[in-house]
Amino acid sequence: MMNLTSPASVRQDCRLIGQTLLKLALPRLVVRAIVIAVALVLWYLVASWILDFGKRMNYDFLHSLGQPTMDMVQKVAPYIWWVAAGIWSLIVFFSVRAWFSASLAAGSATPVGTDVLANLAPNLSEESLGVLRWTWGDRQEPFTVGDLRRSLSEIRHNRIAKIEMVADQAQILDASASRPSRDPRDESRREPRSEVRGETRGDRYVEPRIGGTGR
Structure with a gap:
């Protein structure tokens, strides 16, 4: 049975893994911040232009339809431009x-560099390394940033104790499986033989006949 690490050691491992994740994710975080900032500026400029265009819009070309029609259009037009700005906002948001x-x-699928992993592993406890190995799974693909992020989450949620429990339970079941199986014939040998009805040990019972000995 392996010894669990202390809470202080677990916190230290989490801190080291978190720092490594931050270094790996920093370039993407900067790119994301720039793209989102540009998108917000673009959204604001276009939305403001749409609303200003609606305010400056002249509807005199509709005078041929009559004054009541022009009055109705002028009342409804501001809402129409607000709807247009809302549609533009949805386009930007979903994009x-x-x-x-x-x-x-x-970012999650990005492999962790071999040098990065080589610098991180010696500073982690054996139990935390066991969590990293457990997260990696069948190891058909390189260890990724997503694997490292999941390892950090699993360590924080007591995966070390769960791995220890799995090891103990596997040992118990493997030990039970290694014991020799019972032979049904052994059980039958242990059971006492039932005496034949009407027999005594060494003698056979002779049923009496009616009318004497039969002479």
Whole structure:
């Protein structure tokens, strides 16, 4: 049974992993901040232009439709331009959200550099390294930033104790499986033989006949 690390050691491991994640994610974080800032500025400029254009819009070309029609258009027009600005806002929002989700997925799939992992591993406890190995799974692909982020979350949520429990339970079950199985014939040998009805040990019972000995 392995010894669990102390809470202080676990916090130290979490701090080291968190610092490594921050270094790996910093370039993408800067790019995301720049893209979102540019998108906000672009959204504001276009939305302001739409609303200003609506305010300056002259509807005199509708005089042929009559004054009542022009009055109605002038009342409804501000709402129409606000709707146009709202549509533009939705376009920007969903575009930025889709790009942000794709950026997160790409960041999680980025492999962790071998040199980065080599610098991090010696500073972690054996139990925390066991969590990293558990997170990596079947190891068909390189260890990624997403794996490291999940390892940090699992360490914080007591994965070390769960791995220890799994090891103990596997040892118990493996020990049970290694014991020789019972032979049903052994059980039958242990059971006492039932005496044949009408027999005594060494003698066979002779049923008496009616009318004497039969002579």
